[in-house]
Amino acid sequence: MPIIQFKDQNIHCDKQQTLLDKLLAAGCSVPFSCRAGLCHSCLMYATAGTPPKAAQQGLNQEQLQNNGFLACQCHPETDLVIRLPSRQQDAMPAIITSVTSLNQVVKQVHISPSKLIDYRAGQLIKLSHQGQERIYTLTSHPELDQELIIHVQRIAGGNVSQWLCEGAVAGDIVTLSDLQGDCYYQLSNPHTPLIFIAAEVGLGAMLGIIKDALWHQHRGPIHLIHHVPNPADLYLQDSLQALCKQNQQLSYQSVIGNWTAEALNQLNNLPLCHFFFAGATPRIMEYWSTLQQLGIPLAQCSVTSFGLDEVSNQAVDNLDLSF
Numbered sequence: 001m002p003i004i005q006f007k008d009q010n011i012h013c014d015k016q017q018t019l020l021d022k023l024l025a026a027g028c029s030v031p032f033s034c035r036a037g038l039c040h041s042c043l044m045y046a047t048a049g050t051p052p053k054a055a056q057q058g059l060n061q062e063q064l065q066n067n068g069f070l071a072c073q074c075h076p077e078t079d080l081v082i083r084l085p086s087r088q089q090d091a092m093p094a095i096i097t098s099v100t101s102l103n104q105v106v107k108q109v110h111i112s113p114s115k116l117i118d119y120r121a122g123q124l125i126k127l128s129h130q131g132q133e134r135i136y137t138l139t140s141h142p143e144l145d146q147e148l149i150i151h152v153q154r155i156a157g158g159n160v161s162q163w164l165c166e167g168a169v170a171g172d173i174v175t176l177s178d179l180q181g182d183c184y185y186q187l188s189n190p191h192t193p194l195i196f197i198a199a200e201v202g203l204g205a206m207l208g209i210i211k212d213a214l215w216h217q218h219r220g221p222i223h224l225i226h227h228v229p230n231p232a233d234l235y236l237q238d239s240l241q242a243l244c245k246q247n248q249q250l251s252y253q254s255v256i257g258n259w260t261a262e263a264l265n266q267l268n269n270l271p272l273c274h275f276f277f278a279g280a281t282p283r284i285m286e287y288w289s290t291l292q293q294l295g296i297p298l299a300q301c302s303v304t305s306f307g308l309d310e311v312s313n314q315a316v317d318n319l320d321l322s323f
Helices: 019-025 061-065 159-166 200-215 237-246 281-293 313-318
Strands: 003-006 009-012 043-048 068-070 080-083 092-101 106-113 124-129 132-137 148-153 173-180 194-199 222-228 250-256 274-280 301-306
Touching: 003 019, 106 159, 106 173, 106 200, 124 148, 124 159, 132 148, 132 159, 132 200, 148 159, 148 200, 194 200, 194 281, 200 222, 200 274, 200 301, 237 250, 274 281, 281 301
Parallel strands: 003 080, 194 222, 194 274, 222 250, 274 301
Antiparallel strands: 003 009, 043 068, 043 080, 092 106, 092 173, 106 148, 124 132, 124 173
């Protein structure tokens, strides 16, 4: 039976459970979300031993070269010494400069860090306030925006999101740390068709990556789908339409209500496309199910999945995640 060394623990791992399940059962603090190998939240690295190939599907070349693997897909075959990814960006103070409403539940927050941050649009950063912390996606662009920008959806029971949406004002101090994530524009072929699917506040993540693709002069067609439960949940429609007029290769559509594969029927050359999608984990699983039915491999997908770790179990039970 393989022995997995993580920090100061030795964990015996059989083939009946994934490594992620074994780590959690042993009381280890490791991030995770979708459990399906999509979101890469449970990415880890083996510093000794070789992780199974099945646990490395969808990873980029740099991650593979460093023995990266997904704990939720890993059934170890040999002994491993493993570690979590090194988080870039030391903690630093930052000032909120503005909070504006985008719709009834989503706010746009501008933040000025105390020093420059080397980031890519679409990456994640941890925001802390008075002992509470939450990870948010950067929708700003380092070359186009002077400040960091995040989109925040007010969530029942979410301490940080509720404060940002209801109590935060310009001048408030927060702490930023742990820049992370590999869901950003990094394609080598600028003619690849790109399809972005955003669930609700996931639009911020997708918009940041689209801005980066356009800044890098992406030549292929770019199509954005914003999926929301109700018309009132749409936002930035005028700005998106204006961006489409400025960039002929960009198109935009909204999908209201239940998600179906029909949302992709009007699009061409789906097997040639690279897909980006962002949203709460249940939505991500719906989108991935559609792509599987269309025969799209995981290697053609980049995902930002929003977990519900900020929300209490009771609040999660009360959330409507089925549209």
